[in-house]
Amino acid sequence: MLLTVTGTGPRSRARALAAALRAAVRDGTLPAGTRLPPSRELAADLRLSRGVVTEVYGQLLAEGYLTARQGAGTWVAELPGAVTVPPPAPPPRPHSGPPPTDFRPGLPDLSLFPRAAWSAAQRQALAQLPDAALDYPDPRGLPRLREELARLLARRRGVAVHPDGIVVCAGVSQALTLLARVLHARGHRRIAVEDPGSPPQAPLFAAAGLKTVGVPVDGEGVDVAALRATGVRAVVVTPAHQFPHGVVLSAARRSELLDWARSCGGLVVEDDYDGEFRYDRAPVGALQGLAPDQVAYTGSVSKLLAPALRLGWVVPPPALLEELVEAKRTADLGTSVPDQAALAAFAAGGRLDRQLRLCQRAYRARRDVLVAELTAAFPGLRVSGIAAGLHVIAEFPAAAGPRARLERAAAEAGVRLRHLDEYAISKGAPSLRLRYVLGYAHLREPVLRAGVRALAARL
Numbered sequence: 001m002l003l004t005v006t007g008t009g010p011r012s013r014a015r016a017l018a019a020a021l022r023a024a025v026r027d028g029t030l031p032a033g034t035r036l037p038p039s040r041e042l043a044a045d046l047r048l049s050r051g052v053v054t055e056v057y058g059q060l061l062a063e064g065y066l067t068a069r070q071g072a073g074t075w076v077a078e079l080p081g082a083v084t085v086p087p088p089a090p091p092p093r094p095h096s097g098p099p100p101t102d103f104r105p106g107l108p109d110l111s112l113f114p115r116a117a118w119s120a121a122q123r124q125a126l127a128q129l130p131d132a133a134l135d136y137p138d139p140r141g142l143p144r145l146r147e148e149l150a151r152l153l154a155r156r157r158g159v160a161v162h163p164d165g166i167v168v169c170a171g172v173s174q175a176l177t178l179l180a181r182v183l184h185a186r187g188h189r190r191i192a193v194e195d196p197g198s199p200p201q202a203p204l205f206a207a208a209g210l211k212t213v214g215v216p217v218d219g220e221g222v223d224v225a226a227l228r229a230t231g232v233r234a235v236v237v238t239p240a241h242q243f244p245h246g247v248v249l250s251a252a253r254r255s256e257l258l259d260w261a262r263s264c265g266g267l268v269v270e271d272d273y274d275g276e277f278r279y280d281r282a283p284v285g286a287l288q289g290l291a292p293d294q295v296a297y298t299g300s301v302s303k304l305l306a307p308a309l310r311l312g313w314v315v316p317p318p319a320l321l322e323e324l325v326e327a328k329r330t331a332d333l334g335t336s337v338p339d340q341a342a343l344a345a346f347a348a349g350g351r352l353d354r355q356l357r358l359c360q361r362a363y364r365a366r367r368d369v370l371v372a373e374l375t376a377a378f379p380g381l382r383v384s385g386i387a388a389g390l391h392v393i394a395e396f397p398a399a400a401g402p403r404a405r406l407e408r409a410a411a412e413a414g415v416r417l418r419h420l421d422e423y424a425i426s427k428g429a430p431s432l433r434l435r436y437v438l439g440y441a442h443l444r445e446p447v448l449r450a451g452v453r454a455l456a457a458r459l
């Protein structure tokens, strides 16, 4: 307890402690209902003899400031006019009726998080960490994790990287922040992003001093001619599964994009946010593998394990590496070492691969159910972006519209839909087309079925 107890002998220290406790009770620092520490602990904290503390507790009990409950310690008593600890809020009332079906994109099934295997990895990692590893970390990340990541990224994503070329960070979001700071320090003031894209990126880049410039996306991915016309020299793209359109960047566009980067000394930031979830054939390798000097590759465990872990990585072009490490050092002195060690142990035990297989099976089945239900319930509905990722785009037939009617019916059916317009970077007039982004990975099959059927029935 933060109490000031001065005095030379035991008598004057006891008087000072009693006065400090009375004042704390009266002014609400110690509200009624607060449990006081056992006399032995308070004595040790305040460097007093235990006898002084028991004497003071006895005195304040007699004065009515404190109460003692048999075997349950010493508590601050109710004093007229004194502050009371508020009673705990009542638990929220359980939701009645069917739960809403929220087709929020970008969310994995959090109930598939491998709690037992993750805690085992945490225990194993902590037991093996030497004391020295609990000091401030290397801002690049734990060497053991970087070695695991280098192997994994090379094998699964075709990323060309040495462990020393990886910087561990708090998800793709922090990777983008750090890259933005490096670019700003190098004189950049604008960064191009896909349009539609990820709206949270604009404030993230603005905080680093960069203005976002939207570049249109078509059926092959980002429009490189439009990118070239902006004159901007850095662009963030999602080649494996464009967010939110879901298109895979075509081979022709991949080489066009890398030609653009080489011709103007530009930087391509490859956000591989859900690149491993490809269902119908092997995932397309990362762009970075084709041009490590032009591409900064970034990814995280947010889709494979859980966003709450805040663990990710960035592989910048070698020329930016040292500046990026310094940006990471300045941002937070490095990522939590016990968390990094747990991820390293988890990956080394083959658990990341197993988790990917498990999630891929589950998400593919869910995608199939969603697509089948949608096309059965809404003849003429078109689905795209289904080859990969955790969401699809559904374009409802005109007969299901207009938009306001469809969206009202969805709300009444307990279905949360997000129109593609919500992801527009440059806002124009609302689109009349009924194109919605439907995340399905977090919804079990019966929920997906019930959601689509409830919407169809309401319409």
Ligand SMILES: Cc1ncc(COP(=O)(O)O)c(C=O)c1O
Residues within 6 Å of the ligand: 106, 170, 171, 172, 173, 174, 198, 238, 243, 271, 273, 299, 300, 301, 302, 307, 312
């Ligand atoms: C386009 C895109 N990139 C990246 C991420 C992941 O960010 P992070 O790794 O910081 O969790 C998301 C999250 O939903 C996203 O939508």
